[in-house]
Amino acid sequence: MSRLDYDESDVRIRSGRGSRPRTKTRPEHADAEAAMVVTVDRGRWGCVLAGDPHRRVTAMRARELGRTPIVVGDDVEVVGDLSGRPDTLARIVRRAERRTVLRRTADDTDPTERVVVANADQMMVVVALVDPPPRTGLVDRALIAAYTGGLRPILCLTKTDLAPAAPFAGQFADLDLTVVTAGVDEPIEKVRALLTGHITVLLGHSGVGKSTLVNRLLPEAERAIGGLSGVGKGRHTSTQSVALPLAGGGWVIDTPGIRSFGLAHIRHDDVLVAFSDLAEVVSDCPRGCGHRGPPADPECALDSLTGAPERRIAAARRLLAVLDESMAY
Structure with a gap:
């Protein structure tokens, strides 16, 4: 058969990825439901619908969002299976504009910002008065991050049964900083009153009693509690950020214990x-x-x-x- 003898019956068309026309038009998802991100774990986001902690779904990020970062506290819109049944998966199709952000860098030489939490209106820095010894450095750095991120800072001092609070708290007297104590023998009502009705992110070194504080506020949370290592720094007992609902309204976002708080992104x-x-x-x-x-x-x-x-x-x-x-x- 010569070249001139070919006809359309001799041509085989192999379908491929290019057979479907590409478009930049994104679906509107008019049926999407509002939700808040409360957990992040390996490409899966735990979300509560309409702020109701009893309506919880697991979601993936929709393809049209690309690599849009989504963190705990983000307000999102979800579609798909919203039943919350085991082995079901919804999709996050939109992320709302953030009201506030708490940012940090890995260290002072790292120019890459990392958003720790979105949309919190308060930040409570938890500091132990002893074991590990209190450091003004973390508090100062956290205050800078709170002021620049639009969050109201609160200083919470633990282990007051082992040392007085006044000497350390006095170092921040001229910053209009709210200071509260949460010793094991002290009632927790003052702390609870500051947090109710707000979204508050908890920040602190490992071993300062942050998880103990969360367990006192929310006994059902059962956050892991660890001791101190031999070098005077606590073990990381919370490994991921998680938003926990308060009975009187509001959320507490417990974060992993930090060892550094870089400020390379702030002027x-x-x-x-x-x-x-x-x-x-x-x-x-x-x-x-x-x-x-x-x-x-x-x-x-x-x-x-x-x-x-x-x-x-x-x-x-x-x-x-x-x-x-x-x-x-």
């Missing part, structure tokens, strides 16, 4: 924006002012304030000094 002006009484003043500073005061910034407008604001300025500059240290690495 000086980001911090001062949180100090509403100082933010307007620094608008008169010369370009490039780091607001540190003399000798580094001799023309800083903050130095024009006298009287009561001076202690507030000193507290703000302490946080800026922490940020300077992180930038030095």
